[in-house]
Structure formats: C-alpha cells, structure tokens
Amino acid sequence: MTDEKPALRLENIVKTFPGVRALDDVSFAVMPGEVHALMGENGAGKSTLMKVLGGILQPNEGRIFIEEESTIMTTPLDAKAKGVVFIHQELSLADELSVAENIFLGELPRKSFGRVDWGKLYEQTDAILKTLNVGFNARTRVGDLSIANQQMVEIARALTVDPRAVIFDEPTASLTDAEKVVLFDVIADLKSRGVGIVYISHRMEEIFKITDRISVLRDGQYRGTLETAKTDEDEVTQLMIGRSLDLSRNEEHREHGEVALEVRGLSCGDLYRDVSFKVHRGEVVGFYGLVGAGRTEIAETIFGLRDPSEGQILLDGQELRIHSPVDAIRHGISLVPEDRKGQGLVLGMNCRDNMTLPQVDDLTAGPFVSDGAEIAIFDQYRDKLDIRTPGWRQTVGNLSGGNQQKIVIGKWLSMHPNVLIVDEPTRGIDVGSKSEIHNLIRDLAGQGYAVIVISSEMPEVLHVSDRIVAMYHGRIMREFSAEEVTEDSLIQAISGIESEKVA
Amino acid sequence: MTKDTRANLVKQGAIWAFIVVELIFFTVAGNFMSVSEQSFIDFDNMLLLLKQSAPIGIIALGMTIIMINGNIDLSVGATFALSAIVLLDSMTWPIFAGLGDWVIPVSWTLALLTGVVLGAINGLIVWKTGVDAFIVTLGAMLGYRGLVFMYNGEQPTSHLNWTLVDFAEAQFLGLHTATWFLLGTALVLWLVMTKTVHGRNAYAIGNNREAAVNAGIRVGPHFLLNFMLIGFLAALSAVVFYSESGSVNPNDGMLYELWAITAVVLGGTKLTGGYGSIVSTLGGVIAIQLLRKGLGHIGADTETVNLVIGLILIAVLFLDRQLNRKGKEELKI
Numbered sequence: 001m002t003d004e005k006p007a008l009r010l011e012n013i014v015k016t017f018p019g020v021r022a023l024d025d026v027s028f029a030v031m032p033g034e035v036h037a038l039m040g041e042n043g044a045g046k047s048t049l050m051k052v053l054g055g056i057l058q059p060n061e062g063r064i065f066i067e068e069e070s071t072i073m074t075t076p077l078d079a080k081a082k083g084v085v086f087i088h089q090e091l092s093l094a095d096e097l098s099v100a101e102n103i104f105l106g107e108l109p110r111k112s113f114g115r116v117d118w119g120k121l122y123e124q125t126d127a128i129l130k131t132l133n134v135g136f137n138a139r140t141r142v143g144d145l146s147i148a149n150q151q152m153v154e155i156a157r158a159l160t161v162d163p164r165a166v167i168f169d170e171p172t173a174s175l176t177d178a179e180k181v182v183l184f185d186v187i188a189d190l191k192s193r194g195v196g197i198v199y200i201s202h203r204m205e206e207i208f209k210i211t212d213r214i215s216v217l218r219d220g221q222y223r224g225t226l227e228t229a230k231t232d233e234d235e236v237t238q239l240m241i242g243r244s245l246d247l248s249r250n251e252e253h254r255e256h257g258e259v260a261l262e263v264r265g266l267s268c269g270d271l272y273r274d275v276s277f278k279v280h281r282g283e284v285v286g287f288y289g290l291v292g293a294g295r296t297e298i299a300e301t302i303f304g305l306r307d308p309s310e311g312q313i314l315l316d317g318q319e320l321r322i323h324s325p326v327d328a329i330r331h332g333i334s335l336v337p338e339d340r341k342g343q344g345l346v347l348g349m350n351c352r353d354n355m356t357l358p359q360v361d362d363l364t365a366g367p368f369v370s371d372g373a374e375i376a377i378f379d380q381y382r383d384k385l386d387i388r389t390p391g392w393r394q395t396v397g398n399l400s401g402g403n404q405q406k407i408v409i410g411k412w413l414s415m416h417p418n419v420l421i422v423d424e425p426t427r428g429i430d431v432g433s434k435s436e437i438h439n440l441i442r443d444l445a446g447q448g449y450a451v452i453v454i455s456s457e458m459p460e461v462l463h464v465s466d467r468i469v470a471m472y473h474g475r476i477m478r479e480f481s482a483e484e485v486t487e488d489s490l491i492q493a494i495s496g497i498e499s500e501k502v503a
Numbered sequence: 504m505t506k507d508t509r510a511n512l513v514k515q516g517a518i519w520a521f522i523v524v525e526l527i528f529f530t531v532a533g534n535f536m537s538v539s540e541q542s543f544i545d546f547d548n549m550l551l552l553l554k555q556s557a558p559i560g561i562i563a564l565g566m567t568i569i570m571i572n573g574n575i576d577l578s579v580g581a582t583f584a585l586s587a588i589v590l591l592d593s594m595t596w597p598i599f600a601g602l603g604d605w606v607i608p609v610s611w612t613l614a615l616l617t618g619v620v621l622g623a624i625n626g627l628i629v630w631k632t633g634v635d636a637f638i639v640t641l642g643a644m645l646g647y648r649g650l651v652f653m654y655n656g657e658q659p660t661s662h663l664n665w666t667l668v669d670f671a672e673a674q675f676l677g678l679h680t681a682t683w684f685l686l687g688t689a690l691v692l693w694l695v696m697t698k699t700v701h702g703r704n705a706y707a708i709g710n711n712r713e714a715a716v717n718a719g720i721r722v723g724p725h726f727l728l729n730f731m732l733i734g735f736l737a738a739l740s741a742v743v744f745y746s747e748s749g750s751v752n753p754n755d756g757m758l759y760e761l762w763a764i765t766a767v768v769l770g771g772t773k774l775t776g777g778y779g780s781i782v783s784t785l786g787g788v789i790a791i792q793l794l795r796k797g798l799g800h801i802g803a804d805t806e807t808v809n810l811v812i813g814l815i816l817i818a819v820l821f822l823d824r825q826l827n828r829k830g831k832e833e834l835k836i
Binding site: 326358369 | 718
C-alpha cells in the first residue's frame, strides 16, 4: 500500500473565518482501497475540512491532490466530476422524485430537444442499484423509502461517476444495527474496488471495526494518524481531547441549599414520559443520554417552549404555569440552548444588545432605552465572565464560539435567575474555552444557582455534575450521585439496561 | 469605533452619496438637454420634490419596520385608497353636517382608524395563523381593493374642503405640509427604531426569530403592532395627499406597495430582515423621486423613467451584494 499514490491528499490546508482559525495547516491523505477514519470533537474542524474538500468552501492556503495531481475544487459538482463524492449525514434528496431522477439529478440523460431519455435513465439506474444489492428499483419514489434506503440512493448517486474517494459523514447516525451491516458491506465492496474511503464518525466501535487508519483533528489542527490495528480507544481519545483539558471527576462535596426546581411526573407525548427530579440551589445536575433521549425536550418544556401533556413543574414548592418563555423568564428560569447560533444569539446584533435582550424592557429611561444602564450590565458581565471582545459594538457573529457562549450565559446571569439550564454547554467550542465554561458552571453552583447541564459528552457530565440523571428513550433510567457513578453503570443506564435499579 | 460600525456607516452613507451623484448629473445634463431654462437644483424645485416624495415616503418608512421584522406588507396601496375614500366621503355624511370645519379632525380620525383597523386585520392573521405575511397581505391587497370598488364602483369619490386645501398647501419655514408630515414621521420612527425597546426587538426578531422567542420577546403582538403602524401610516399618507387633491379614483394607490418596497430596498434594508434603517429609507425615497424628476427634467417620458429606475434598483442591489460578499463565504448551493 505504501508504494501507491494516495487517492486523495490534502496539504497544509488553512481556512479562517472571522475570529476563528477553523483549519490550521492540516494535511491528510487517503490511499486507494483504504478506509480512513477522520476523528475529532465537535468543532475540531472535520466538517470544515470536508467542505473544503467538497468545493463548498475555498481554503485560504494549501493544496488538494487527486492521485497526486494538484486540483482546485470549485463547487460540489466539480468535486464529484473529479471523483470525490460525499455521503452526507443529512440526506439531500428530493422526496417527490423517483430514485432514478434523484441519482441523476442535474445530469439526466437526454434525447433530442432536451427530452429526458427515460429508458436509458432507468436502465443505468437499475445497473447501479444491482451492484448495491438493494430491495427497491429505479422508479420508486424516494419519499417512500426508509432512511437507510435513502442513504443507499445517496451512495448510488456517488457511483454514477467512477469515484476516487468517497466521504461518509456520520453515516450510521440514524441506522439500525441491521442496516449498519448492509452499509458496512457496501463500504467493504467499495474498498475492494480500490476506492479511498474517508469515514467520519464519533462511534469508536464502528471505527475499530471497519477502518484501517485513524487521523485525528483537534482545534483545527492535525494531531496525527494511527494504524487502527495498533492502537486503542484510549490513545485515540487522548489525541482527540488532548491533555490540556481537565476532565477529572468532580470530587467537590458541597452542602446544597433548598430544592429550587422540582419536576413531578412530567410527560410530553412520545418525547418523554413520567419524568421526576429535583434540583437544589448550589447544585449542578447533569442530564446524560443519547441524542433523542428527550433531554432537550424536557429543558424546552421547563422553559415554556413545549406544553407538557401531564405533570407539574414547581419552583420553591410553588407550582408554576409556564406556557411560553415569557412565563419562564418571569419566574427566573433560563435556558442556554443547544444551538447557540440558531436559538441563543441574534448574530447580526452587537454584544451588548444580545446580552440585555431579555431585560431591555427594564432598562429604559422614559420611552427610550438607557444606553448607560445597558453598557453597565455588559461591562460587569464581560469582566465577570472574561468575555474577550474589542468592545460592546462588536457583532456577535464575529466572536469565537466560547465567547459567544459566554454572552448567552451572561445574558441570563445578569437577570439573576433561579434556575439555569445549559444544553450542550461546550458544543463547538475549543478546548481552552471548554474548561473555562466548565469552571464557570461550577462557580455558578458555588454562588447558589441551581444549574442543569445537558450534555452528550460523558467526561463533561462527570466533570461538572453533583448528580447525574441518566435518560434512555424518554425515561429517566437512574440517578447517580457524583460519588457512586461509574462510567460502566452510566453507559448501561443510557443504553436502556436496567441494572440494580435504585429507588 | 470597530470595523463593523464603520462598515455600517459606509453602507448608510451610500444612498446619500448616490443622491449627490444624481444631483450633479441632472444639473450638468440639464444644462445641455433640458427644455426649461430653470436649473435643476432650484430651491423651489427641491422643496416640491420633497413634497412629492411624501405619499410613498410615509408608507416606505413604515415598510422599513415591517421589512426589518422580516415581513412585508403588500396591502398598503389598497389601504391608502380605502382610507382616502373614508376621508373624503365622511366629510359629506349628513350626521356630520352640523360640524362645519370641525368635520376635518373627525374625518381625519375616521380615515386613520380605517388604516389601523385594516393593518390590525393583517397583523392578527399573521400572528394567529402563522401564515407568511407575503401571502396574508397579498390576499389583503386584493380584498381591500375589492372594498374600494364596492364603495363607489368605477366612480371617483370627490369632496373638496377649502380649509383643508389651504392647510395642505400651506408652507411653514418654506416646507410644505406634506413634507412636514414626511419628516415628522421619519423622526418619530427613527427614534422608535434606534432608541426604544420596540425597535430593538424588531431587529432581533428579524435577525433570528427563534433567539428572540427564547429571550422572551412576544413576537405575535409585536407583529400586530407593526402592521397597525403601517396601516396607520398608509392612512396618514392618504390623509395628507387627498386633503389637497380632493378626489380618489378607485385605482389610486396601486403599485404604491412596490414603490415603497423599492425605496426601502434602495436604502439598504434587507428583504430577509434584521437589518435596515429609517434614515436610509428616507434617502431611498428621495433618490427615487430625484430620478423621476431629473429624468423628466432632461426630457425622458414616464416609461423611460420606470425602465431606468428598475435598472438602477437591480444594479444597486448587485453592487451591494458584491461589496457585502467580500470576506464572507460565497453561497454555492
């Protein structure tokens, strides 16, 4: 394998966005017939790298080689024509069109006067589908297919050209175990045809099952490549997270105050059922579970974005009626949402206005907003949270992820909430800011706030929580105190294994 | 001063630079091509220009807020016409016969109320159904125009009140009544958008509605208020204009919505919401009126004027896109 030319090679790629160096001198190569895993935490630069590769973004520096020939990918179509094909995590298919039309979208075979050559279209499609061994045909409407089969359509689309490299981005995210087996067969088949495969995934078992080598990105930098057969999960994790991140278990023992928030028998349709828990003042409660376990939905219910079908929400022993965020905010319940840019910030607005947005009603002098009062609040929380920005006029969209998150947290802290819910506090944030945010969350609890942290990262949950609630399929499986929790029992709980359920 | 604020200043200044270019061009070109002896930058001519900008200008100022919200209102032209009819017709109603000139404030109030109610209908539908404002106000545009025709068929509705005409033709400090209304509206709305909570919320909602909801902003009532406001302004525009002219044709105000949107967009407000300024819209309004008058001054006919304005609008937006795209990622999908 070493004598061969790489199917695809990236050299010293640099990509910057305002305020962030998303890719910093990244090099990466995939050989023909190799399955090469690309790993890294959220925000490590994987998706940016793939966008550069796919012609969606242009790198500021660096070169791309296909079979050692330097090329420039101008558009996704151009990348495909050059033999680099993507199987995206989010499928981009037209539901109302047939499988064949989707596969040849934009490249339908034509007859004279621009008429579609349907015969040829279906013939070519069925030929490709045959090699994939699937149970549907060229004329099937895509909207009628399962997610797994839709993914097969995407793969079939990749095979309309003679691909040099196929990139799979979290392909198993929504597949069942049986469907995964089929997918892995297809990948093995591509591999045997000499196609280079880039496999992006967070799931270690898969990575160790199907890949040949593993390359790791961290904070936009290339951190090394490991031979899958000669490494283990620990080594990969260490490369991914780095030693700089302190994710030791939380071993503080603090006295907690009164119960601040209590939830009794809360249900919301199929999203979650019969959820009960308490959060004390001065305590961080971590919610851990797989994506889709209902954690975010519970947070949204408490914050008034969803109406529960049953159950009660109590604050300081008083039952609350919360039908909108307005109600929640009035009772001092605040939410730092999962999708910072989509739900938490008004990206086009400046830092100060973002921070004071929920309370600007109270910062008026006569009919007008008082600039001074606003700036005072901004300055206070900029210093308190160590937000690095040239000034309050800076547009929030130009800040780094960590500083953006601090603005969202500052927005609520400045209103002195009773309960602070933080959903995925460090998603897409670099390692340095991660520990700052973790420390901040611990500090807040120390100051007597009741804090709920929802996270999909186990080290994070273990690091910040005093108590951990494990969820599986919309149910609370178990509650752990920081002293008793072990990684094994936590994983079992969120996988639905009911071991020695404690009352 | 950060880079952002500087960039914003440049952007807001652009429309005024364009106005200066227009003035220079038409003055110079006018010297060679004009049929009249009068210079283009004649003081009276400019005062008249401001007065003529008022009807669409007042509507465009309101449209700015609607568009900063990320909405649009296509029904303003019909609202304008219906309010005008209420204004002129109500002055002839027998129940007001004993009021003498006191009928004027009564009719004004009725006309303005008409605008507010029509706007409120739009706003309530947008709030309660969640249907896109484009669709709702497209329906309203047709519906309200239908009401206009139901009122008096194809006939114009006319009534001249000489006290009112005197008021409308008056000049205070050189500026016409209509100009004062335009500038007054601009001042009030500028204060609202830059200094008040309502203005702040308008930008936040337009920029990221979900984040605005999460910050506890009541988006529905906010929309309702803004649709009532633009209804009021469409009616105010009608009140100002028809106080002088005294006769409404059922087709009056048609395409006003599009002229207003043109002025707003020319002023740099984004169709997607979240960005825009009242002052720049005022610039957009004046720029369009300058073009019309200027082209007329050098002998172009109405058809040519429309063609040129259309071309300039597209050119300006293309230029804006080019300038804005610099340093940002180009969309390729």
